[in-house]
Amino acid sequence: MPSSSKILQANCPGCQKTLRIPEDYLGRSIRCKHCNQILQLNAKPANASGQPAAEFQELGAAGPAYIPRKSGNAGMWMLSGILMLGTAGIALLIIKPEVFSSKLKQDNTVVLNKDAEPEEKSKAAPSTPTTTPTTPNAPTTTPSTAPPKNELAINTGIFPRRLLVINVCNYIYANPIHSGEGPIRRETDRRDIDYIASKLSDRWKIPKDQVYEVSDAPGPNSKNTVLPLKDIIVKTLEQFLSSSRAQDRIMIVFCGHAVEKEGIVYLAPLEADFEEPASMIPLSQVYSLLAKCPAQEKVIAFDVCRKNSKLGAERPTFGAMTEAMEKAFHTPPAGTSVWTACSAEQFSYELNGENYGADTSTFVNGSVFLNLFISADYKGKIAIREVNKNNPKAGGIQVPEDPLPLSTLEEFVKQEAQTAAKAMEDTPQIPKLTRAAATSNIAYNSAEPLPPRFKIPTPKATASTKEVAAIFGELNLPPIKSTNTKLGRSYDTVIPFKSEDLVPYLPDQATTKEDEDKSKYPIRAAVLDAIKQIREFQSKQRQQLPTELRENINDTLKKRLTNLQRPLADAEALFRDLNRQFTKLKDKKSEEKSKRWQAHFDYVFAQINLRLAYFGEYNKALSLVKTDNLDTSGAKHGFLLGSVSKMSATKDIRDFAEEGKTMLEQVVKDYPGTPWSVLAKRDRYISLGLKWVPIRLPGDSEEKPEKKK
Numbered sequence: 111m112p113s114s115s116k117i118l119q120a121n122c123p124g125c126q127k128t129l130r131i132p133e134d135y136l137g138r139s140i141r142c143k144h145c146n147q148i149l150q151l152n153a154k155p156a157n158a159s160g161q162p163a164a165e166f167q168e169l170g171a172a173g174p175a176y177i178p179r180k181s182g183n184a185g186m187w188m189l190s191g192i193l194m195l196g197t198a199g200i201a202l203l204i205i206k207p208e209v210f211s212s213k214l215k216q217d218n219t220v221v222l223n224k225d226a227e228p229e230e231k232s233k234a235a236p237s238t239p240t241t242t243p244t245t246p247n248a249p250t251t252t253p254s255t256a257p258p259k260n261e262l263a264i265n266t267g268i269f270p271r272r273l274l275v276i277n278v279c280n281y282i283y284a285n286p287i288h289s290g291e292g293p294i295r296r297e298t299d300r301r302d303i304d305y306i307a308s309k310l311s312d313r314w315k316i317p318k319d320q321v322y323e324v325s326d327a328p329g330p331n332s333k334n335t336v337l338p339l340k341d342i343i344v345k346t347l348e349q350f351l352s353s354s355r356a357q358d359r360i361m362i363v364f365c366g367h368a369v370e371k372e373g374i375v376y377l378a379p380l381e382a383d384f385e386e387p388a389s390m391i392p393l394s395q396v397y398s399l400l401a402k403c404p405a406q407e408k409v410i411a412f413d414v415c416r417k418n419s420k421l422g423a424e425r426p427t428f429g430a431m432t433e434a435m436e437k438a439f440h441t442p443p444a445g446t447s448v449w450t451a452c453s454a455e456q457f458s459y460e461l462n463g464e465n466y467g468a469d470t471s472t473f474v475n476g477s478v479f480l481n482l483f484i485s486a487d488y489k490g491k492i493a494i495r496e497v498n499k500n501n502p503k504a505g506g507i508q509v510p511e512d513p514l515p516l517s518t519l520e521e522f523v524k525q526e527a528q529t530a531a532k533a534m535e536d537t538p539q540i541p542k543l544t545r546a547a548a549t550s551n552i553a554y555n556s557a558e559p560l561p562p563r564f565k566i567p568t569p570k571a572t573a574s575t576k577e578v579a580a581i582f583g584e585l586n587l588p589p590i591k592s593t594n595t596k597l598g599r600s601y602d603t604v605i606p607f608k609s610e611d612l613v614p615y616l617p618d619q620a621t622t623k624e625d626e627d628k629s630k631y632p633i634r635a636a637v638l639d640a641i642k643q644i645r646e647f648q649s650k651q652r653q654q655l656p657t658e659l660r661e662n663i664n665d666t667l668k669k670r671l672t673n674l675q676r677p678l679a680d681a682e683a684l685f686r687d688l689n690r691q692f693t694k695l696k697d698k699k700s701e702e703k704s705k706r707w708q709a710h711f712d713y714v715f716a717q718i719n720l721r722l723a724y725f726g727e728y729n730k731a732l733s734l735v736k737t738d739n740l741d742t743s744g745a746k747h748g749f750l751l752g753s754v755s756k757m758s759a760t761k762d763i764r765d766f767a768e769e770g771k772t773m774l775e776q777v778v779k780d781y782p783g784t785p786w787s788v789l790a791k792r793d794r795y796i797s798l799g800l801k802w803v804p805i806r807l808p809g810d811s812e813e814k815p816e817k818k819k
Contacts, residue, residue, distance in 0.1 A: 478539065723764065
């Protein structure tokens with residue numbers, strides 16, 4: 111480092127750690143060694159004193175950057191620094207937190223300069239105004255107001271910004287959506303909603319106590335789990351919007367299903383039943399709350415119409431965004447900007463831990479739309495300052511008066527979503543942003559207190575959680591399918607049951623060996639025996655039934671599949687036998703006096719038929735591979751076993767499926783407001799059909815068949 115190079119010392123805008131920046135690095139990109147924030151040290155026009163000036167511009171969290179490094183050993187480097195202090199001088203300032211606060215209240219900018227005195231020296235010899243020698247009637251010279259030398263302006267303001275994320279993944283009755291959770295090697299591999307929200311709030315300078323999450327799948331080790339039930343979502347929206355100030359700029363993100371029924375668009379909470387509009391939230395209700403919100407800038411993003419082509423739809427899903435839905439979303443109240451993850455006749459796609467391009471920033475696990483926020487951060491495009499009346503050119507340091515930095519992020523997400531959809535799906539996905547014109551221009555007021563943090567409501571139930579958990583524990587059957595099973599472990603806290611609805615189902619005695627007495631309690635004995643056999647069988651077979659094929663279809667694979675079909679034959683025999691037993695006992699159900707055990711019997715009977723149908727369908731899927739009846743075109747990378755509504759098994763197997771779902775519908779009617787009703791309603795929507803889906807990798811859609819010679 112040349113001895114004549116001046117050193118500018120300042121705090122990183124991201125982590126506030128002190129950085130020592132040589133003046134030689136003006137115009138270069140550097141990375142903060144503490145938080146990896148990418149910054150650019152930009153030259154500004156010389157100030158009135160003729161001295162050079164500079165400021166930080168935030169570029170992102172990662173990417174190409176020039177990183178100054180120390181050369182030689184630490185001792186020699188420190189010695190060189192001491193010598194430089196005596197020869198060239200250093201712009202050095204020790205600043206107390208109070209100094210930042212005091213300056214912040216005036217103009218939200220802290221100016222660091224080499225003429226500032228260290229804290230101890232300032233106390234010992236306070237500065238005095240510069241004056242000329244006093245003579246009669248001679249005016250006293252006022253303190254110099256010339257700009258300081260080598261100034262480095264850094265924004266440290268508390269931004270009037272707020273964020274609310276509503277994320278619904280493990281739907282009770284509808285198809286689950288990909289949460290973004292999955293195995294990670296390092297923190298930067300995360301793509302869950304908690305990680306995405308933290309990146310967005312950090313880069314957008316949103317105060318931590320102004321960030322709210324309502325999510326049933328926030329991320330690994332997160333303590334932010336809040337069940338996104340209808341009442342909780344609505345009440346949280348009401349509190350968030352009504353507590354916002356006029357100077358605030360707010361962002362709301364909704365991730366989940368949206369449904370259009372008879373021209374009305376609804377948002378689907380955790381317990382949404384697409385056949386029951388009353389279980390959902392009308393979009394008009396959300397827009398009514400937004401219209402009343404006093405915030406000067408309001409943005410709401412909808413990541414809806416999700417589709418996972420490889421996993422398929424396990425339960426009901428609405429489908430592609432309709433034209434009516436797009437129109438409803440993009441007709442918000444005045445002053446509200448709307449951003450949808452796709453446009454009319456399109457889906458918001460999900461990927462399963464894949465790269466849609468060669469760049470590592472193209473890694474997607476979950477929603478393509480949401481994952482692109484992380485990709486934008488890698489590329490330094492998540493928080494580029496907007497062009498506005500105080501900023502004629504995009505870029506530079508964000509200040510509290512700025513609008514939300516949407517433009518560059520939106521442009522990046524729109525372009526990359528199309529690239530990802532083309533590479534992985536060969537169909538379009540074009541996010542759409544309708545930017546609202548500003549309806550007000552409220553000046554930033556640092557003296558106004560931030561909105562007080564409110565408490566997100568919790569479900570209110572009158573029934574004993576212990577009693578509800580006991581019922582679910584007695585019915586703790588393995589899932590029919592192996593995917594998306596997370597929710598079933600916490601039904602007792604998910605659904606707010608009423609105590610009066612459960613009174614008729616209280617146990618008449620503890621579940622003991624006495625219940626296994628077939629002569630005294632044939633219904634109870636049959637239920638307990640069936641549950642035991644189902645648990646034992648599926649615990650053995652669950653890991654042996656593959657849901658993907660990565661190898662070539664040859665005799666070796668076919669032999670392995672033949673070995674897998676043997677336990678499937680055992681499964682069919684087991685469930686047919688249980689079906690016969692329950693059919694014989696059906697007429698004796700009225701002799702069982704306990705409504706609890708009557709409900710157990712009806713629900714388990716339906717489960718026997720559904721499982722018989724599912725294992726029969728799985729056996730049929732394996733047979734397609736063994737008999738060379740599987741279409742292998744475009745599947746050079748293998749297959750995934752996805753869910754579809756239509757079954758391909760034989761008619762007698764399909765009949766068991768229909769009978770099982772009819773039984774579940776009767777359970778819903780006979781035991782309303784109970785755990786049996788919830789479980790039956792959930793399982794009657796499950797898609798038992800299976801289909802081998804080719805695995806696609808980037809570029810597959812662009813490959814052309816070779817011409818025959």
